[in-house]
Amino acid sequence: MQYVCKYTPVELLKGFDIETELLDFTVHDYELSDQYIHSNICSFSRSIIEGRLRESSKPIILTTCCDSVERVADVLKDLGQEVFTLNLPHNNNCCGVLLYKDELLRLIDFLENKLNKMFDIDKFYDSFNSNLDEIKGPYISIMGARMNLDLLELIKKESPLHIINNTCTGIRRVRRPPKSSNIDEIMTWYVNSLLSQIPCIRMSDISRRRVLVEDPNLCGIIFNTVSFCNFYTYEYSKLKSTLNIPILRIETDYTLNAFEQIRTRLNAFYENLMKKQRANEKKVSKIQSYYAGIDIGSTSTNVVIISNKKDIISFATVPTGAKVLESTEKALDEALSRGGIELKDIEKVVTTGYGRRRIDFREKDVTEITCHAKGAYFLNPRVRTVIDIGGQDSKVIRLDGRGNVVDFMMNDKCAAGTGRFIEMMAQSLQLSLEEMSILGLNWKEDINISSMCSVFAQSEVVSLIASEKKLEDIIHGINKSIALKIISMAKSQKLEKEYMMTGGVARNIGVVRAIEEKLGEKIIVPKEPDICGALGAALIASES
Numbered sequence: 001m002q003y004v005c006k007y008t009p010v011e012l013l014k015g016f017d018i019e020t021e022l023l024d025f026t027v028h029d030y031e032l033s034d035q036y037i038h039s040n041i042c043s044f045s046r047s048i049i050e051g052r053l054r055e056s057s058k059p060i061i062l063t064t065c066c067d068s069v070e071r072v073a074d075v076l077k078d079l080g081q082e083v084f085t086l087n088l089p090h091n092n093n094c095c096g097v098l099l100y101k102d103e104l105l106r107l108i109d110f111l112e113n114k115l116n117k118m119f120d121i122d123k124f125y126d127s128f129n130s131n132l133d134e135i136k137g138p139y140i141s142i143m144g145a146r147m148n149l150d151l152l153e154l155i156k157k158e159s160p161l162h163i164i165n166n167t168c169t170g171i172r173r174v175r176r177p178p179k180s181s182n183i184d185e186i187m188t189w190y191v192n193s194l195l196s197q198i199p200c201i202r203m204s205d206i207s208r209r210r211v212l213v214e215d216p217n218l219c220g221i222i223f224n225t226v227s228f229c230n231f232y233t234y235e236y237s238k239l240k241s242t243l244n245i246p247i248l249r250i251e252t253d254y255t256l257n258a259f260e261q262i263r264t265r266l267n268a269f270y271e272n273l274m275k276k277q278r279a280n281e282k283k284v285s286k287i288q289s290y291y292a293g294i295d296i297g298s299t300s301t302n303v304v305i306i307s308n309k310k311d312i313i314s315f316a317t318v319p320t321g322a323k324v325l326e327s328t329e330k331a332l333d334e335a336l337s338r339g340g341i342e343l344k345d346i347e348k349v350v351t352t353g354y355g356r357r358r359i360d361f362r363e364k365d366v367t368e369i370t371c372h373a374k375g376a377y378f379l380n381p382r383v384r385t386v387i388d389i390g391g392q393d394s395k396v397i398r399l400d401g402r403g404n405v406v407d408f409m410m411n412d413k414c415a416a417g418t419g420r421f422i423e424m425m426a427q428s429l430q431l432s433l434e435e436m437s438i439l440g441l442n443w444k445e446d447i448n449i450s451s452m453c454s455v456f457a458q459s460e461v462v463s464l465i466a467s468e469k470k471l472e473d474i475i476h477g478i479n480k481s482i483a484l485k486i487i488s489m490a491k492s493q494k495l496e497k498e499y500m501m502t503g504g505v506a507r508n509i510g511v512v513r514a515i516e517e518k519l520g521e522k523i524i525v526p527k528e529p530d531i532c533g534a535l536g537a538a539l540i541a542s543e544s
Contacts, residue, residue: 002056004048004146005063006172007088007194009104013061015124016111022169023060025051026148027255036075042068042229044146047254049075063088065202068229084110091204092195101191105183121186128176138217140273141166143239144224144232148254151262155222158266160274166212167224168200201231209235213243220246220273222266227253246273260354261393265410268369272405289347292335293537294328295368296320296355299391299419299504301327302534303335305346308542310378314339315531324355350541352533354392363541369397369408371536376500377403378539379526384496387486387515387523388532389505391419396490409489419505421457425478428461429471433508440475440510447477457481475510483514500524502532 001013002023010020025047030039033049045068052060059082062073076083086103089096108119139162142155146169156163165171174197177189199206213221221243223236236249248269250262290313295302297320304315316334320327336343348363356365368388376386377399386397398406411418426436447469449457457478464474482505499521505511506529516523526532 002052002058002060003062004060004069004169005065005088006169006197006200007063007065007100008061008086009107009190009194011124011127011174012104012107012119012190013111014127015120016115016117017120017123018111021058023048023051024149025254026150027051027054029255036079037071040228041071042066043227043253043255044229045069045072047148048072052076052081053079059084061086065200066231089195090202092192092199096195097188097191100195101184101187104187104191108183119183121181121183124186125176125179128174137162138219139164140220140222141212141218142170142222142224143167143212144236144249145226145229146170147224147252150256151224151252151259154259154263155266158263158270160270161219166198171198171212173197201235206235213239218245220269221248222269223247223249225249225251227251261410264354264367264369265408268367268405268408271366271370275404290339290341290345291538291541292332292346292349293371293534293539293541294332294349294351294353294356294359294362295371295531295534295537296324296328296351296353296358297368297390297392297533298354300530301331301353301355302531303328303331304531304534304538305335305339305341306535306538306542308347310539310542312535313341315528315534317530320355324358328355328359348541348544350537350544352537363544366537366540368533369395369410370405371533371540372502373397373399373403373405374536374539375532375534376502376526376536378535379532380498380500380524382498383500383524385499386502387490387499388502389418389482389486389511390503394418394486394489394503394505396486396493396495398493398495407493409493411485411489419503421482422478422505422508422511424458425461425475428458429465429474431471431475436475436478437508437510439472440479441472441513443472443476444470445473447473449477449481476514479508479510479514480518482511483518486515487518495519497521498524500526502526502529504530506530 001018002021004023013020027047027050030046030050032053033046037046037049049072061084062069063086064070065088073083073085089099112118140159141164143166146167175193177186180186198208225232240247248265250265289308291306293304299320300317301320302317305313307313314335316331318327318331349361351359351362351365352368352371372386372388376383384399388395393411395408395410397408400406422436426433449460461474501512501523506525512523512525
């Protein structure tokens with residue numbers, strides 16, 4: 001039998017020899033479920049329906065923990081699936097205990113009649129897990145909504161520290177009741193134990209959740225939220241404003257579509273977290289040595305070579321194309337040629353960007369978030385906010401007075417506000433990127449591109465062209481929409497000046513001016529904004 005909630009009486013089911021399975025579907029899409037439930041319902045609920053329609057014929061037991069799960073129960077029942085629903089009280093007072101005890105006794109009666117067997121108290125007692133792992137030493141806690149095993153394994157695999165799963169299903173801790181022959185007494189004790197766990201965020205009293213953040217060994221928190229579910233978002237906001245430890249929020253829709261972006265966020269979070277532990281590790285460089293940073297982005301591959309004195313020796317930029325290794329070799333060869341050095345002269349190579357793990361000869365790979373922060377601070381130590389707009393994503397990175405990453409925001413799997421968005425608009429207007437950069441500066445009519453979606457925005461642009469609007473005015477509207485996307489993404493942060501813009505889009509003067517207008521502040525644009533990430537990677541290579 002499958003279940004989804006930590007308040008499910010798993011041990012009771014074992015008293016009937018029923019094997020239980022915590023439901024954990026990672027789906028590729030919602031083709032089937034969207035025929036039966038609205039797409040704005042929480043992604044976990046949709047994944048239950050999608051997964052069971054594709055591969056599960058087992059009975060499922062659900063609790064009325066929220067409206068979405070209740071809707072799931074209705075859909076599955078209408079589809080003829082075997083569903084048992086428990087009415088879960090949202091508090092653990094005496095009334096809540098009595099209500100849930102009656103539910104469990106109802107479940108026992110149902111199973112005895114259905115299976116034609118009696119509830120086995122001994123098997124019930126034997127099913128309790130008394131061997132709970134105790135973690136000693138520093139660790140990272142995963143909090144928030146439940147996550148699928150694929151994402152949990154990714155977090156553990158990438159983490160330099162031990163991971164503790166403190167999501168709603170990860171903290172299931174139920175004590176064994178004392179021996180008794182009175183089923184009413186046993187169930188009363190059992191229900192008390194179920195409802196006395198560290199509470200789910202949907203319970204009425206969640207004050208005991210504070211124990212999850214009071215451990216002195218807690219080094220950082222990865223806070224998981226699920227698309228179209230706001231319950232845990234409020235807890236994240238409170239923790240973010242009150243705790244002094246690093247917190248990373250991730251949001252998933254139970255598909256694999258955003259895993260690479262999540263991997264980038266995780267790596268940047270881990271890098272920042274571990275920086276203090278490595279602060280005292282220093283190595284002496286040779287008198288004449290060179291270091292290379294390679295940034296393999298979705299649009300371009302950039303290489304920067306620096307000396308041990310942190311002088312920029314040379315750099316090169318080439319289109320990435322479909323063959324990452326070939327573009328990397330080409331960019332590296334160009335940089336070596338311009339610097340008058342050979343590959344054997346390079347002491348260490350650090351890679352960054354989405355293709356960073358494809359390069360075998362790297363010393364290590366570092367996220368572009370850390371690298372852009374490093375490069376920007378090197379170019380101007382007064383910088384406190386970095387706006388990096390690349391080919392397929394955009395980021396806002398906050399720095400402290402030493403150039404360390406304090407916080408960052410990164411766009412989700414959407415092209416809006418990125419270089420790809422500008423390319424799409426340029427194609428619609430039949431302009432080059434250089435023409436797009438300057439034409440919007442001489443606008444007359446203040447046009448708004450209302451849609452944040454690239455596809456819908458492109459349709460708006462086509463309609464504006466058909467309405468004979470001037471190119472300058474349309475481009476200004478496009479630039480404004482990008483600026484609004486960036487400001488909207490960063491609105492939860494307390495941004496500080498000075499501001500620097502990096503990435504290829506920083507060459508677009510119109511976009512820079514539009515963001516400056518929304519910020520009310522000037523933005524520093526490096527002479528070569530494309531290479532800032534590669535520069536940061538080279539600096540990290542020289543220090544590692």
